[in-house]
Amino acid sequence: MLERLRQELSTLMLIPGLSGHEDRVRRHIAACLQVDGIDSRADRLGNLIATFDGDAEAPSVMVFAHMDQLGFIVRKIDDDGLIRVERMGGVPERALASQAVLCCVAEGKDVPGIIMNKAHHATTPDEKYQVVHAPDLMIDTGHGSKAAVQAVGIAIGTPIVYRPHVLPLAGTRVAGTSIDDRAGCTVLLELARKLAKRKSGPTVHLVWSVLEEFNLRGAVVAAQNLDPDIAIQIDLMLATDTPDMADRGDMRLGKGPGISLYSFHGRGTLNGVIPHPSAVRLMEKAAKRAKLNLQRSAQVGVLTDLSYVQLLGEGVVSIDVGFPMRHSHSSLEVCDLSDLAGLTTLLETALADVDKNFPLNRNGPD
Numbered sequence: 176m177l178e179r180l181r182q183e184l185s186t187l188m189l190i191p192g193l194s195g196h197e198d199r200v201r202r203h204i205a206a207c208l209q210v211d212g213i214d215s216r217a218d219r220l221g222n223l224i225a226t227f228d229g230d231a232e233a234p235s236v237m238v239f240a241h242m243d244q245l246g247f248i249v250r251k252i253d254d255d256g257l258i259r260v261e262r263m264g265g266v267p268e269r270a271l272a273s274q275a276v277l278c279c280v281a282e283g284k285d286v287p288g289i290i291m292n293k294a295h296h297a298t299t300p301d302e303k304y305q306v307v308h309a310p311d312l313m314i315d316t317g318h319g320s321k322a323a324v325q326a327v328g329i330a331i332g333t334p335i336v337y338r339p340h341v342l343p344l345a346g347t348r349v350a351g352t353s354i355d356d357r358a359g360c361t362v363l364l365e366l367a368r369k370l371a372k373r374k375s376g377p378t379v380h381l382v383w384s385v386l387e388e389f390n391l392r393g394a395v396v397a398a399q400n401l402d403p404d405i406a407i408q409i410d411l412m413l414a415t416d417t418p419d420m421a422d423r424g425d426m427r428l429g430k431g432p433g434i435s436l437y438s439f440h441g442r443g444t445l446n447g448v449i450p451h452p453s454a455v456r457l458m459e460k461a462a463k464r465a466k467l468n469l470q471r472s473a474q475v476g477v478l479t480d481l482s483y484v485q486l487l488g489e490g491v492v493s494i495d496v497g498f499p500m501r502h503s504h505s506s507l508e509v510c511d512l513s514d515l516a517g518l519t520t521l522l523e524t525a526l527a528d529v530d531k532n533f534p535l536n537r538n539g540p541d
């Protein structure tokens with residue numbers, strides 16, 4: 176499974192798909208599903224949905240991962256052809272200088288550029304340790320004039336992403352762009368193939384969702400429509416096995432998939448997920464049965480669209496499940512393929528365990 180995961184993740188990482196502009200990613204995933212004879216459909220926002228019908232008496236499950244990535248939107252093109260941008264999503268400003276980017280004009284017509292960085296020889300002692308704020312960033316495509324930039328199709332509103340790239344590291348580690356959350360999309364693809372072959376189980380909707388990095392609400396539209404009893408969200412878990420993160424938890428790269436027991440984001444959105452105890456037990460039992468090490472996360476500062484999905488209808492039994500990842504939202508995120516394989520097995524095992532006796536209420540033991 177590792178080689179296929181490597182192949183598919185790499186392919187998905189190389190397809191640009193800024194929030195609100197996920198269409199190329201969706202087309203690719205739909206085509207992959209079709210190859211395996213799996214039908215899928217898209218809603219008006221662009222969420223891609225594949226449904227595997229199952230036991231009508233068992234609770235239905237929605238498992239989802241977001242296709243979109245963060246980046247920039249062109250705000251203005253200066254007369255000298257330099258491009259000003261707005262950030263889209265949680266772009267880390269201190270990791271931006273000298274980055275290569277891709278202006279997404281149209282498939283086959285994308286235009287490379289660079290985020291400019293003042294010549295070091297002219298940098299004053301004051302400037303040396305300063306981070307340039309996003310509104311002051313300039314992107315150079317080399318065209319030299321506004322007219323030339325416009326002539327290649329770049330306009331106000333054009334999406335820009337980090338130049339998509341994959342950098343295989345030692346062993347099963349992979350670095351590159353938008354591992355958040357193309358790794359989740361890859362796991363869902365692998366899961367789809369397993370669900371297509373299963374003999375029994377609950378109805379499962381796999382959703383490759385949109386707009387997570389923008390407003391965390393794309394998956395809400397799919398959930399509203401599908402009305403699942405259980406929602407499982409697949410995304411990164413903050414790896415804390417580096418010196419700069421050591422105090423924040425115990426989530427290690429290569430040590431298996433993880434579940435989140437607590438997430439909260441207080442800046443503006445005031446939301447998070449405290450998972451339903453039945454969902455936690457489901458994952459713990461599945462990990463034990465599949466002989467997987469299950470890691471645990473509790474973090475303030477992270478938020479996924481599950482926060483909003485859990486609040487629909489009479490409440491959705493929800494849990495965030497994921498893979499450890501380093502350097503989130505930079506152009507060189509890092510994950511370990513073995514964790515993606517473990518995550519796939521965990522989900523397959525857990526889903527097989529959802530039957531009509533699954534406790535959706537809160538009357539079970541603590």
Ligand SMILES: [Zn+2]
Binds near residue numbers: 241355356387411
């Ligand atoms: Zn994500």
